[in-house]
Amino acid sequence: MISFVRGFLVEQYDDSIVVDVNGLGYEVIIPPRNMAKLPARGEIVLLYTYLQVLENEFRLYGFMEKEELKLFKQLLRVSGMGAKGAVNILDFIDPHGFYQAIVSQDEKLLIKIPGVGKKTASRLIFELKDKISTEQLTVVPDQHDSSVDDVLEALEVLGYGRSEIYPLVLEMQSRGELDGSVEENLKKILKARNVQMKK
Secondary structure, three states, X not given: OOOEEEEEEEEEOOOEEEXXXXXXXXXXXXXXXXXXXXXXXXXXXXXXXEEEEOOOOEEEEEEOOHHHHHHHHHHXXXXXXXXXXXXXXXXXXXXXXXXXXXXXXOHHHHHOOOOOOHHHXXXXXXXXXXXXXXXXXXXXXXXXOHHHHHHHHHXXXXXXXHHHHHHHHHXXXXXXXXXXXXXXXXXXXXXXXXXXXXX
């Protein structure tokens, strides 16, 4: 349908903007947190978009980053999750933070999102925890550690699921315990996992 919109920023409202594309004004709904990233009026803006077709109207949703659009589409496939709820999630948390919250099963963080209660948080975790790829879980570029990626891949080869082992890897990484080679880190994680299973 409409993959992206590129044009002049004409108007800016509370939850949407108007973009002039060759003389046509497109109203695009965007997460409020993206408002601060917009250029000044009259300047060019590029948004990755999703067209929602309803019974009586069309709604165009736009995002500054491709990963935001990808997560938006993923959220729409969760039972009971509508476009408004998906926008609320993207307004509260960036995709990387959301993916980590899902895989580490952090219900407390998810419940802080406006409109997300305990039932919705549980449903998000249940339906998405095994659908998040290793690429989506990698740390942000300036903190990227390829050795941790290699360890995760090795653990998956050994039969561990991402949702099963990633919370432990994330915890050990945050404590600075994974600073050795892939083999050393793998041994540390497996040892910690054994201790965890005995509790």
